[in-house]
Amino acid sequence: MLDHIKIGFFLANRQVRRASKWTTGLIIFVMVLTFLNLTVVSGVLVGLIESSIKAQRQYYTSDVLLSTPDKKEYIENTSNIIEMIKSLPEMQMYSPRYSESGTIEANFKENTKATDKEMSGVVFTGIDPDVENKLTGISKFIIEGSYLNADDFDQVLIGSLFVKKYSPVEAAGFTALNVKAGDKIRITVNGISREMTVKGIVKSKVNEVSTRVYLPEKQFRGLIGRDDYNVDDIAIKLKDGADPLVVKEALIRAGAGDYAKIQTYEDAQPKFLKDIKDTFALLGNMISSIGLVVASITIFIVIFINAITRRKFIGIMKGIGIHGNVIEISYVFQSMFYAICGSFIGLLILYGFLIPFIDAHPIDFPFSDGILVATVSGTGIRIGLLIFATLIAGYIPARMIVRKNTLDAILGR
Amino acid sequence: MIQTKNLVKTFIDGDKQTTVLKGIDFRAESGEFIAIMGRSGAGKSTFMYQMSLLDQPTEGEIILNNISTKGMTEDEKGQFRLNELGYVFQDYALLPDLTALENVALPLLMLKIPKQKAYEMATASLERIGLEKKINNLPSQLSGGEQQRVSISRAVAHSPKILFADEPTANLDHESSNKVMEIFKELHKQGQTIIMVTHEEEYGRMAERIVRLDDGRIIS
Incomplete structure (x- = not known):
């Protein structure tokens, strides 16, 4: 299996390196947007309440x-x-x-x-x-x-x-x-x-x-x-x-x-704030989940189109004896590459720009100065979820194409 | 050794059934260079695809190197193809993202040959066909003849028992075709079993034996 992983990585590496830079850039851009959708939307919702709690602590309860x-x-x-x-x-x-x-x-x-x-x-x-x-x-x-x-x-x-x-x-x-x-x-x-x-x-x-x-x-x-x-x-x-x-x-x-x-200060928070915080966290998670599904579908479509257009070459690889697992693994690695690049760039944007910017220029909500909350653990979990969803979304279409008849794939039938 | 017994291949398209191979009995010994010839639609490529385990016959049995392939799973066939067979396709069938060297090395890596050794073997194989200066070129940076030579190099780098070639010269000019055929003759001299499908008499005659097909049957 280790050999299969190594060869799968080798194939994925070559495909990504020699793919169109524009296409790769576009896919990564979609992943960045997905990552930000996962973190920022829920982060603003939670930040809205967090800033209210923070202000309550700073200006009233201490x-x-x-x-x-x-x-x-x-x-x-x-x-x-x-x-x-x-x-x-x-x-x-x-x-x-x-x-x-x-x-x-x-x-x-x-x-x-x-x-x-x-x-x-x-x-x-x-x-x-x-x-x-x-x-x-x-x-x-x-x-x-x-x-x-x-x-x-x-x-x-x-x-x-x-x-x-x-x-x-x-x-x-x-x-x-x-x-x-x-x-x-x-x-x-x-x-x-x-x-x-x-x-x-x-x-x-x-x-x-x-x-x-x-x-x-x-x-x-x-x-x-x-x-x-x-x-x-x-x-x-x-x-x-x-x-x-x-x-x-x-x-x-x-x-x-x-x-x-x-x-x-936490005990002294008004009950409505605690309730809203829980509700907004739930709402944020729901929106994030939708974002995750959208990301999965995006990657599924990208990998499916990629695999469909490369169906002949997948057939050739199978024809010369390359195991189907290897081909599937190569697509999983490609998906992982897109997800990791998207998450990494998203992290830079999130922690390097968005959070400091919104901290300096809070969003003016009627009952709080909204900040963007993105805890390291929460962001880590979201990256994990994104990568996991992406891997599944990359694996399924690759598997669908690899399972096709070898000769039909080679001959384009 | 290759043997087929009562090989039948029928294609079904809705209600329409077309039997392309109609009970072929065939035998080739180790080290033979056989050209399968016939007019267009005679079933020569279909015959080769069955023998080379790229397709599943409707009836009959294929025995390769004294092993019956009947009942083999897709994975077992894949492993058999990797270990025992080599392929040269009409349109070269190189992987566009891999260099010539990587294309040749890929089956070797799959055979669990260590990376350095696999690359050495691939380099040697490419040197034998005169492409040592183009080992790092992508297929798109090679001419058709060069691509077919890389394809042959990939097919034989792991020393397969049988080399299958499907119209290897069909897309090439005369000079490139001659070079390809020279390589086949050289491989044959070294004891390589070669089964080549061609419709070109000139190249068919270079084989040791010609098997002619017509309407799904061997006629000579």
């Missing part, structure tokens, strides 16, 4: 998120938990956040009738502006006005979802407000109403960032009466290479789990 447990109002014993966090060797920084629901009302001096009121229910978040900005870089999402300072008083940042200009869609039970930076709004939280100035408007594709109203923690603590410094969320950013799961488990072991819900 690596580990401690939040208020169910049936509790806040993270009790926060000061001790913060001491635990500070003692973690993996910890780079953390940002405590206070949260409380309430309402905001715009144009409250003009709209005095109850039916005319521009009011919306919101979640207020009290932050240390400097710490939060270091952790999440939230200030870069200011699209109007400016970011908060720690000493600001009666000034808020509003998520763009509450601003009609940036969120023009009216949904039942939700009213976007006609406000801009510098306008006065009335906030009501914990039964306290105050007039405050919109210092800035923050807009991000991460929903949690755009659906909050931010105040400096100093004033907010007073408004909600949280003198014990117990917070609602603590986002922890870890040092590069640190495993969030390890940190989560360390915090649980240290007893923080008794007071707070501890989640890695």
Whole structure:
């Protein structure tokens, strides 16, 4: 059998080397397109969600998120938990956040009738502006006005979802407000109403960032009466290479789990994102499968036409005693050559151009900046599948032609 | 030794049946150079294809080198052709992607002769027919006569027991045809069994014996 493989390789080598360069180039081009179809389509679909998850991690949850447990109002014993966090060797920084629901009302001096009121229910978040900005870089999402300072008083940042200009869609039970930076709004939280100035408007594709109203923690603590410094969320950013799961488990072991819900960024992903990710992965695999079938058919046609046009020579080879296996193997090697060349060039395009380019210029989707995700293992599997499908697609037509009557093939009957 | 017993070949095309060989009994001894001749449609090429195991007779038996080929599978026939037989076709039948040297070496490689040895044998075979300067030429870079000489070289490089040639001079000019026939005569002198189909009297007469066919039967 080894001899058959060697001679099959020899024949394939000669056929490919002496075939028309244009034809070979065209077949390889089709294989490159097929490879990109396999990797890029599913990669963009997965990347759409991956970038959303990445943004969620970068701009909201950070690596580990401690939040208020169910049936509790806040993270009790926060000061001790913060001491635990500070003692973690993996910890780079953390940002405590206070949260409380309430309402905001715009144009409250003009709209005095109850039916005319521009009011919306919101979640207020009290932050240390400097710490939060270091952790999440939230200030870069200011699209109007400016970011908060720690000493600001009666000034808020509003998520763009509450601003009609940036969120023009009216949904039942939700009213976007006609406000801009510098306008006065009335906030009501914990039964306290105050007039405050919109210092800035923050807009991000991460929903949690755009659906909050931010105040400096100093004033907010007073408004909600949280003198014990117990917070609602603590986002922890870890040092590069640190495993969030390890940190989560360390915090649980240290007893923080008794007071707070501890989640890695993956645990904290919204359920819809997890579901969409699975759905898109499935969709991507379906599209890839179709691509694979198309590739197989393409190679089948190419090899079939090649074998049909060389039927006479296949007959001659059989006539002079070359075993049918050898001829089949030669076509399998040719198919493999096309698949490997196509995959190799596809790899260069994918990792050398497409991924860096899309990373630098993300695709602007409404809820995320789409990137192209192509893991090495996933790409490897796709190359394997492509080569396997190609081998089968090359073998079948070769086998069909080789099985024809030798003399009929030689005489072209 | 070649022997056929009551060899019949019938072609079926739908309802139409055409019997081309009508019970041929034939015998050739080792070392003979036989020309099979006859008018067009007499069945000479069909007869050669049956004897050389390229086709399956409808009835009868073929014995080659004292081995009955009846009941051989396609793979066994292929192996037998590789080991024992050599072929020269009318249209040279060289593989266009292989050089002259590679065309000649291919059956040798298939016989599991090591690559270097196979190439040496192929080179020697091509040198014998005066093509040593064109061993690296592709068939498209050779004249018809040269291609036929390469074809002969390929057919005999592995020293087959029997060499079959189907109208080897039909596509060649007079000079090239003479060269081909000279090679056959030389091979015959060396003891090669040759069965050649030709319709050209001039070349048929160069054989040791002429077998004439007409209407699917041997007439002389």
